[in-house]
Amino acid sequence: MSATPLQVLTRPFAIEPVTSIMLPDGIFDNAIYGLRIAAHITNLSSSALTNVTVWLESVGDPGIAPVARTHYFATIPAGAAMLVMWDANFQHASPGKPLVSILARADGFTPRRSIQQIFVSETRFDATSNSYTCTVQEGTLTVSNLKGHLPGKRWGQTGPDGKECVCPPGGGPIVPTGLTMAWAPNPAFPGLHGELPFADPWWKILAIIIAIIAALVAIIAAALGAGKASFNVGGSVEETDPSVTCCSLEGASSGEPEYTVAGVASAIASVAIAVACSDAADPFWRGQEATPPAAGELTVGERVVAEWTMLEAPNAGVPYATDVSWTYQRITTGATYSHSVTETQTNIHTAGPVDVEAPPQVQAFSPLWVRAKFHREDGSLFHGTDLYSFAIFQAPQGLNFVIPLTDDGLGFDTGANDGVYAASLSLELAYRLLLKYGQTVYGRWRIFLFAQDVNLTKPGTPPEIAAQHIGGFFVASAVEITFDDTLPCPLKAQASIMVV
Structure with missing residues (x-):
C-alpha cells in the first residue's frame, strides 16, 4: 500500500487557548505555559479519504509536553486542509526550532509522517529595570522605555451611551507608540548583517511577541488566576494621548468571551509596532545596511530607539498610517555607528469586506x-x-x-x-x-x-x-x-x- 496522501505543508503555529488567538507569526513562547500546537493537514490527492486519523507523534524538545489526542475524520474531501490542534505545556521549553512529527492514516493507505519545525522563544520581565527580554537561539532582544496609549475611561465602565464595556482589569489594549530595542547577537558577527531570529522573521517580531505576551499574561491571570505564566507583568508603560477604548460582549455571564475580545484587541493594538517598523525591512536590517563596520570589526550589540504617532486608530485590515522616527546604533569591537530615519509607514496587512x-x-x-x-x-x-x-x-x-x-x-x-x-x-x-x-x-x-x-x-x-x-x-x-x-x-x- 502507498502512504496516506495527507501532509502538513507549512509551519505549525501557536494558539493561546484562553483567548483563542494565534500568537505573532505563530511563534510559541514559554512565558505562557499552556499553548496549542495548531496545523493544517492537506489531502493532496484528487479523491476523498475515509476513516482518517491524525495524531501528534513527537516533539523534538523534551521540555514540551503535549497532551495525547487523536483526531478522527469520517471523510476528508479532495484538496481539503483540516485544522488540527494539540494542547501542550511549554513551561520547560527551550528557545529554538524543534521538530514536530505528525502522523496521518486513511483507509487503504499506510501512515504518513509530516515533519515541520516550530519556533519557540522565551520572554521574561525584569521588575528592577522595567524591561522585557525575548531570547531565541540567535540572541536576545531587550525592550524598555515602552510608551503607549493606555485603556480609556470606557474600558470596564459605563460610557455616555449607557452601555458597559466589560473587559478584565489590566487586559489592554495598549497601543504602543514608542520603545527601545536592544539586540545582543549570539555570537558577535562580522560584516553588515547578523543572523535573523529563527532565520526567518525580522527582529521587530520579537518586540511584538513581548507586547502581546505582556497583555495575554494579564488576561490569562484575570481569567484563570495566578500561576499560569512565568513572569510578572507589573511593568509600567508611559502613557501618551489619546487613550484607547474598546468594548467587550455585553451581558457575558459565563462563556467569558471578554477574554477572547480583550486578546483580539491587544493583538490588533500591538501590531502598531510592526506597522511603525515596516515590513519590507525593519530598522535593524535597514540600520545595518546604512552602517557598514570597518574591516575586522565584530558587531557585539545593536540598539533601536523608535517613537511614532498614530494618525488613525489601528484596526484590523485597515491601511492606517503612522508617523515614525527611529535611530539605529551598531556597537562593534572598534566603534559605534548610527543611522536615523523619519518617515510615514502604512499598515499593509489589509483586507476587503x-x-x-x-x-x-x-x-x-x-x-x-x-x-x-x-x-x-x-x-x-x-x-x-x-x-x-x-x-x-x-x-x-x-x-x-x-x-x-x-x-x-x-x-x-x-x-x-x-x-x-x-x-x-x-x-x-x-x-x-x-x-x-x-x-x-x-x-x-x-x-x-x-x-x-x-x-x-x-x-x-x-x-x-x-x-x-x-x-x-x-x-x-x-x-x-x-x-x-x-x-x-x-x-x-x-x-x-x-x-x-
Whole structure:
C-alpha cells in the first residue's frame, strides 16, 4: 500500500487557548505555559479519504509536553486542509526550532509522517529595570522605555451611551507608540548583517511577541488566576494621548468571551509596532545596511530607539498610517555607528469586506451555522489555509461559544478550499451548558467573526525573503479600537439568528 496522501505543508503555529488567538507569526513562547500546537493537514490527492486519523507523534524538545489526542475524520474531501490542534505545556521549553512529527492514516493507505519545525522563544520581565527580554537561539532582544496609549475611561465602565464595556482589569489594549530595542547577537558577527531570529522573521517580531505576551499574561491571570505564566507583568508603560477604548460582549455571564475580545484587541493594538517598523525591512536590517563596520570589526550589540504617532486608530485590515522616527546604533569591537530615519509607514496587512450568510431563523435544537467570505483588498478571497478564523455564537442571555471557522468542505461548508469559511453550533450540546447557567436556547443569537492570516512561507526560503512574510495579523475582527470615548461600544455582530 502507498502512504496516506495527507501532509502538513507549512509551519505549525501557536494558539493561546484562553483567548483563542494565534500568537505573532505563530511563534510559541514559554512565558505562557499552556499553548496549542495548531496545523493544517492537506489531502493532496484528487479523491476523498475515509476513516482518517491524525495524531501528534513527537516533539523534538523534551521540555514540551503535549497532551495525547487523536483526531478522527469520517471523510476528508479532495484538496481539503483540516485544522488540527494539540494542547501542550511549554513551561520547560527551550528557545529554538524543534521538530514536530505528525502522523496521518486513511483507509487503504499506510501512515504518513509530516515533519515541520516550530519556533519557540522565551520572554521574561525584569521588575528592577522595567524591561522585557525575548531570547531565541540567535540572541536576545531587550525592550524598555515602552510608551503607549493606555485603556480609556470606557474600558470596564459605563460610557455616555449607557452601555458597559466589560473587559478584565489590566487586559489592554495598549497601543504602543514608542520603545527601545536592544539586540545582543549570539555570537558577535562580522560584516553588515547578523543572523535573523529563527532565520526567518525580522527582529521587530520579537518586540511584538513581548507586547502581546505582556497583555495575554494579564488576561490569562484575570481569567484563570495566578500561576499560569512565568513572569510578572507589573511593568509600567508611559502613557501618551489619546487613550484607547474598546468594548467587550455585553451581558457575558459565563462563556467569558471578554477574554477572547480583550486578546483580539491587544493583538490588533500591538501590531502598531510592526506597522511603525515596516515590513519590507525593519530598522535593524535597514540600520545595518546604512552602517557598514570597518574591516575586522565584530558587531557585539545593536540598539533601536523608535517613537511614532498614530494618525488613525489601528484596526484590523485597515491601511492606517503612522508617523515614525527611529535611530539605529551598531556597537562593534572598534566603534559605534548610527543611522536615523523619519518617515510615514502604512499598515499593509489589509483586507476587503466580509460577506456573511446565516439563517434568519431556525427551529429549536437544529444547528446554528454561519458562512463567511473574507475578501482581500483586491477583491479576491482568502481560502483554505490562508486564515485561522473563528466565530463567537452569543446566546440570547449572554452565554458565548467560540467555534472554529474552516474552509474544509465539511459540515455546513459548501466546498473545500473555495473561500467560504463555515462554523456551526449544535444547540443540543449547547443546551446542557445553557441549563447549567439558567439560560435558554430561545431568542436572538448574535454572531461575531474574527480572522488572522497564516504564515505560509515554504521551508527553505532565504531568510531575508522569509522575513517579509509574517502571519498572525487580524484581517477581520468584530471589535474595533477607537480613540473617541463618545462613540458607541465598537463591537458589532455580523449576523444574528432567531431560535424559535
